Amino acid sequence: MPQAVSSITSARKTSPMLENNETDRPVVLLGGGHAHVEVVRSLGEHGHGRKIVLVSPSRHAPYSGMLPGYIAGRYRFEDFHIDLAALCERKDTTFLETSATGIDPGRRSVSLANGQVLGYDLLSIDIGSAPSLPAGISGGIPVKPIASFAKRLAQLDALAEEHEGPLRLAIIGHGVAGVEMAFALHERFARDRVQVTLAGRALRAVPERGKMTQRFVETALQQAGIEHYSGFDVVAFENGELVAGDGRRLPVDEAVWTTSSGAPSWLRKSGLELDAGGFIRVDATLRSVSHSNVFAAGDVASLPDPRPKAGVFAVRQGPILADNIRRSLTDETLRPFYPQRAWLALISLSNGHAIADKWGLAVSGRGVQAWKHWNDTRFVQRYRKLC
Numbered sequence: 444m445p446q447a448v449s450s451i452t453s454a455r456k457t458s459p460m461l462e463n464n465e466t467d468r469p470v471v472l473l474g475g476g477h478a479h480v481e482v483v484r485s486l487g488e489h490g491h492g493r494k495i496v497l498v499s500p501s502r503h504a505p506y507s508g509m510l511p512g513y514i515a516g517r518y519r520f521e522d523f524h525i526d527l528a529a530l531c532e533r534k535d536t537t538f539l540e541t542s543a544t545g546i547d548p549g550r551r552s553v554s555l556a557n558g559q560v561l562g563y564d565l566l567s568i569d570i571g572s573a574p575s576l577p578a579g580i581s582g583g584i585p586v587k588p589i590a591s592f593a594k595r596l597a598q599l600d601a602l603a604e605e606h607e608g609p610l611r612l613a614i615i616g617h618g619v620a621g622v623e624m625a626f627a628l629h630e631r632f633a634r635d636r637v638q639v640t641l642a643g644r645a646l647r648a649v650p651e652r653g654k655m656t657q658r659f660v661e662t663a664l665q666q667a668g669i670e671h672y673s674g675f676d677v678v679a680f681e682n683g684e685l686v687a688g689d690g691r692r693l694p695v696d697e698a699v700w701t702t703s704s705g706a707p708s709w710l711r712k713s714g715l716e717l718d719a720g721g722f723i724r725v726d727a728t729l730r731s732v733s734h735s736n737v738f739a740a741g742d743v744a745s746l747p748d749p750r751p752k753a754g755v756f757a758v759r760q761g762p763i764l765a766d767n768i769r770r771s772l773t774d775e776t777l778r779p780f781y782p783q784r785a786w787l788a789l790i791s792l793s794n795g796h797a798i799a800d801k802w803g804l805a806v807s808g809r810g811v812q813a814w815k816h817w818n819d820t821r822f823v824q825r826y827r828k829l830c
């Protein structure tokens with residue numbers, strides 16, 4: 444007999460709503476990621492006649508593309524967050540402020556950190572990813588979850604103010620996120636004698652982008668006075684030093700991890716089919732290859748034709764995911780998601796400049812930063828105006 448919860452506490456209201464009754468099980472959305480905000484909006488607007496429950500550890504869902512701007516002081520907290528509880532209330536969806544700790548696809552249930560077990564008819568997972576740290580390392584501050592990073596930022600502020608002599612702050616990982624974080628932290632601490640250093644495993648910064656962008660980034664790092672260690676594969680972080688595989692040592696007071704994305708470890712026990720990295724394998728319609736009533740999108744999904752973990756895919760998957768959830772409930776044919784081969788990257792530097800990169804070509808300047816601001820705020824505004 445499947446276990447199912449008897450009641451759900453919403454952020455705004457208490458509503459007894461889930462029963463053990465098989466036919467009354469809801470559609471459960473795990474995570475308020477970029478795809479799921481669109482699912483909540485869409486299912487709320489186009490009647491589906493089903494109960495929807497969104498589970499998220501925080502009522503405020505961040506838009507990570509604007510995190511560097513927040514760090515640099517260009518945005519306030521509310522500028523880059525969507526209020527999930529308010530969105531859910533407007534879209535007839537129950538919001539549960541807790542996180543999933545396990546999935547039992549056999550029983551069609553999800554275990555929650557608050558002790559509840561939530562039965563589902565259909566499950567969709569958009570819980571993102573977090574930097575994977577080298578084996579055995581636990582020190583430093585991972586950039587995700589962003590809510591935890593925002594709290595640690597306040598501690599960094601205090602550390603920078605109190606520290607005797609220059610504070611040495613290393614950003615580890617020199618992909619797009621790491622580069623943006625290095626410039627943003629440099630800008631934030633410009634007056635606080637903080638030395639920002641960037642270190643990454645590849646031989647060039649932003650190895651995933653074209654050569655023009657790599658040159659723009661490296662020149663901008665030099666101009667800003669941010670030291671850049673390339674080919675620096677961190678194998679240990681001990682006694683205030685980052686140690687690279689080739690033996691180099693970098694003394695630091697604090698480190699921020701922006702290394703490549705790892706999957707939530709608890710998924711390994713779920714019985715869902717995962718790829719070698721632990722991400723949920725889905726078919727072209729975003730449906731789990733092992734369980735037909737489970738969907739996954741965003742970073743946590745492993746597509747048949749894999750792409751790097753980037754928010755642009757989660758955003759584009761949102762409308763298809765919403766449509767396929769609806770189609771699945773009415774036994775209609777599902778639509779495929781076709782990920783782009785080339786996609787635009789807008790990369791913030793310092794002093795109001797940014798780079799636009801696509802098809803191996805790049806331009807840099809203040810106009811690009813204005814474009815990025817328009818692009819990012821447009822996404823957040825689409826949902827904030829509904830709250």
Ligand SMILES: Cc1cc2nc3c(=O)[nH]c(=O)nc-3n(C[C@H](O)[C@H](O)[C@H](O)COP(=O)(O)OP(=O)(O)OC[C@H]3O[C@@H](n4cnc5c(N)ncnc54)[C@H](O)[C@@H]3O)c2cc1C
Pocket residue numbers: 473474475476477478479498499500501504505507508509510511541542543544569570571572586587588619620621623624701707740741742743752753754755756757789
């Ligand atoms: C500094 C930085 C800048 C970036 N800039 C860009 C950019 O400009 N363009 C771009 O394309 N990509 C960018 N990225 C990458 C981007 O952040 C991710 O690819 C994107 O957020 C993935 O979206 P998602 O929907 O998969 O997950 P997320 O946006 O990470 O959302 C997942 C949500 O699930 C919730 N969650 C987590 N675990 C659980 C659980 N167990 N139960 C319930 N809920 C859970 C989390 O709280 C979170 O709100 C950037 C990343 C960083 C770190």
